[in-house]
Amino acid sequence: MWTRSFLILHGVENRRPEGHWQHELAMxxxxxxxxxxxxxxxxTDRPKLADWTDAIRAELALMRGEKIVLCHSLACAAWMHLAAADAASSNPASADRVLLVSPPGPEAYDWDVIAGFSTAGLDLAGLRLAGHSVRLACSDNDPYCVEGAAEQYGRALGCEVDVLPGDGHLTFTDGYGRWPSALxxxxxxxxxxTPNH
Structure with missing residues (x-):
């Protein structure tokens, strides 16, 4: 009997490559x-929000015990939309714990490929992202969130925030292969x- 299960969700153009912290964490x-x-x-190259949230819900339905979700990049936005839909329908929280890593900022949605994921219309303060705890991990120089994720999301969501200075989008090329603190x-x-260096 599983007492907990983990769901790891990637971002746009991500094919779960070896070496990326999410792949290493899964292993x-x-x-x-x-x-x-x-x-x-x-x-993954031209994602549609409804397709992603449907896929995520299908995965959640398979999970048992404590449900722990880890999102990177565009998956963070998909999770926020899923949480907003749950809140609107008065459904209970879909997860017990959530880690949001490097969510895209408002300017990133100018890219037409991900424009449909924009979080601009969401009431972030009203979102129930998890039943127990939510944590945001981000850097202070993410090119996909020039507005600063700590300010843009952390305050509005009222969640715990870990800022990793100078670490970009927290990808493999930013030095985030195996990430011990995520484990x-x-x-x-x-x-x-904590930073991976």
């Missing part, structure tokens, strides 16, 4: 005997996300 958790869902979301947070929600 590390599985080696520890954890139940991990790490789906390839549909049409530590998975195993203990009181852990903070």
């Amino acid at each position: 590390d958790l599985r080696e520890r005997g954890e139940q991990v869902f790490y789906p390839q979301l549909p049409d 530590a947070w998975c195993l203990d929600e009181t852990e903070r996300l």
